[in-house]
Every structure is written in C-alpha cells, then in structure tokens.
Amino acid sequence: MNPFSLFGLGLSLFCLAFNLYTAWWLVRRLALKPWGRFLVIEAALLLSALYPVSRPFAAAHSGAFADGVLWLGFFVLGASFIIFWSLAVCDLLLAAARARGRAAALACLALAGGLVILAAWQGRKAPEVVRLEIALKNLPPALDGFTVMQVSDLHLGRMIGLERLEGIAAEAAVLKPDLIAFTGDFSERRERMPPGVCEVLKGMTARLGKVSVLGNHDMFTGGEPAAAFFEGCGFKMLRGQVYEPAPGLAVGGVDDLRRGNGESVKKLALSLDRSKPLIFLSHQPEGFDYITASGSGLVLCGHTHNGQIFPFNLLEFRMFKYFYGLYREKDFFVYVTSGAGTWGPPLRLFTRSELPVFTLRVDSPGGKR
Secondary structure: OOHHHHHHHHHHHHHHHHHHHHHHHHHHHOOOOHHHHHHHHHHHHHHHHHHHHHHHHHHHOOOHHHHHHHHHHHHHHHHHHHHHHHHHHHHHHHHHHOOOOHHHHHHHHHHHHHHHHHHHHHHHOOOEEEEEEEEEOOOOHHHOOOEEEEEOOOOEOOOEOHHHHHHHHHHHHHHOOOEEEEEOOOEOOOOOOOOOHHHHHHHOOOOOOEEEEOOOOOOOOOOHHHHHHHHHOOOEEOOOEEEEEEOOEEEEEOOOOOOOOOHHHHHHHHOOOOOOOEEEEOOOOOOOHHHHOOOOEEEEEOOOHHHOEOOHHHHHHHHOOOOOEEEEEOOEEEEEOOOOOOOOOOOOEOOOOEEEEEEEEEOOOOOOO
C-alpha cells in the first residue's frame, strides 16, 4: 500500500469517527427511539462511505456525474469534521451550564449547520486581493513601486474549475503587476486539468513576465510534466535558478523542498549577489535559511492554506516557523499566503482565499519599514 492510500485510509477512518460521534450525540441529546437510533447510525455509516468510495469511482470514470460524486465525498469529509468539533464544544458548554433538553440540542445543531454553510460560502468565494507594501534595503530607486502578484495553492482540477483561474486572470488584467509569481500546487495531483487552462495562462500578462516554482502536488508526477506545462504556457520556471527581470532586482526559486532537492537552496544562495534585493519563491514556508542569512529581499511561500478549516490553523501553526502572513527575518520579509483555492473539501472556515499583491518600496535610511 503506497503512502497516498494510507493517507486516504486515515482520512476515511477519521470521517467514520466524526460521523459516529455525531450519531451518538444525536441519540443521546435527542433521546431518540429505537427506529430513530437505527436511522442516524445508518446515515452515519452511509455518509462515512462516501469519501472512500468517491476517490476510486472518480479515478475510474470521467464526466459531470463522477466529478459530482468526488465533490460530494470531499464535502462530506469536511462537513463531518466541522459538525464533530462544533457538537463536541457544545457538549462541553452544555455540561458546564448543566443545560439539558431538546431546545439546547437543536440550538447546537443549528450552530453546526450554520458553520457548514459558512464554510461552503467561504470556500466558494473568489480570492480576495491583499495589498502589502514592502520596503526593501538596496532596492534601486527606479524600481520603487514595482509590483508582484502572487498566485499559490490553486489546486486546479475536478474540485476547482477553470472559472476560478479565469477570475484570477481578470484580476491580473486590472492590477497590471510588473511580475506574476506562481508559488506551487497549481493543479491537483494526477487529475486532468480542465480544457483551456493553458490559453488562460498565456493570456495572463505582466510587464516583466511570469515565473513559477513547483509545489508538492506538482511534484507527485516527478515535476517534469508540470514544469514543461508551465513553460509551454509562457512561464519562466525557477528550479534552483536566479535571474534579473530588471536591473538591480534578482528573482530566484526552487522546487518544493520536501519532495525536491533540499541542496538546491544552498547552491542558489551561493550564487547570489547579496548587494541586490532578491524575490525568492519557495512553496514550502521553511528550509530557506541560507537565503535569508544575509542580503535583503522578499520570500513568497504557500502550502499551509492558513489551516483552511478552523481549528486546523490552531493546530498547524506550531508545525511551521512561518505559517501565515508577513514575517521579518533580518533584512528579508517572508510572506506565506493562504492560497487562491482549496485542497480536498471545497470548504474554508474563518480563513480566506487570497491574491497577495506586493508593492516594493525603497527602504530609505531612517525611514519606516
């Protein structure tokens, strides 16, 4: 059994546990009669089967029906988690308040249902444009106002369709950035991308071009197919390389540091002219200490999705030195985006999809950073 099937098995077991807890909660809190108990337990088992059945079914079939089955399986997986933790929290609150009765239980169910609806809405929302000004040491005055648009973690495929990418392209047309930077996980692993993707990518224009690095999902097939695809769609691939899109500003990037070559960061760092600020692209928000050890610049990352579904962000942020948002490391800034799409469940809860746009400014001596 390969690691991915083990991962899928783990998610399936978690989904089963979440749904069985919900069934037990309903039986206990609503004092269900035998026929009611039978119905909720059967419903829990059937819902738990959706995710593990949808994956192989969608892999063996194509078309709108198979896509719908896959969407439903992932939706149930995410919704089951939200309902589980919200009812568990309700249990604690009801126990503390010594509250009983059907009315309190129905209020808890309404809360759980409301959170699922909110998560579905936030997951479907178009990415928000997030504007940040970054004052970089040694930035040439001619580049004051240079703009970079970051696109990350779109996970394009059967769950995230072409319309999301078209919306991003429309935003790029309005924003007119100097550089567009893709920081990995553009598509979902091994899934067929919707027709017309390359045409949309070719239509995305920036004054000084488009660059990309590969994320862990892009690397599942070895990286070469994804790199060739991006190059064919008008992107400059950065796989341990550095170049100057404009005099006095370097741009570099590496493949996903967990699935690629970890030595690539060290080799790239040795080739840098530290007198020039650097825009460094890394899908993983870690493993680039050689880059930030000296010099100045901006590191753009993704991968974490800001947890995507609360409270994963509370659990996950301890796993990364840089988790979400803007950080400072000596004369480098590090930004970790929550991504432009979603992975797995088409849900977000208390997080957002985003398109960061960075405006570089000259860091004048004694000026505010």
